[in-house]
Amino acid sequence: MNLKIGSNDFKNVHIPLLWGSRAIVLDKQSRVSIINLESEPAVLEVLGGNPAPGISYRLENDGFQILDDHGKCLYYFYAKPCTIVGEHIKLPTCQIDLDMIKVGRSLFSNNVVHGFGVGILVSESGLVLGASLPPGLAKLAA
DSSP states (O other): OOEEETTEEEESOSEEEEETTEEEEEOTTOOEEEEEOSSSSOEEEEETTEEOTTOOEEEETTEEEEEOTTSOEEEEEETTTEEEEESSSOOOOEEEOSSOEEETTEEEOSOEEESOSEEEEEETTEEEEEEOOOTTOOOOOO
16 A cells, blocks of 8 residues: 555555554545554544544544444544544544644644554554564455
8 A cells, every 4th residue: 555644655565554453544635544454354443534434433623532332432533633542442542734744742743654564563562664564364356
């Protein structure tokens, strides 16, 4: 997959931004989609900055919550600026802007990531720029 997120270029990368088990991708109009890769098949949770069809969610001021099967908030999604905030998912906040990707306090701008399974990997133990695909995730079709 070749994709630009903010000012970062991801070339020949399977997943540009992996937030825990969620692949975060942008379409050509810079609309965000989030795909949960925990189960087979993968589940689309956010499509073009909106809740994906069939997903449990709750509207919030300026955004929405993605809910699990029991109605617990997994994370908050805000479209402007694109921000993903973990609730039950304990990961650093991720913000995508026109010129950067911010994860927690780390700022990624003007990077080129080439030939990795994952461009930016965000996990409970930290961040990695250029990583292998973690085992056990569903495949993400390009």
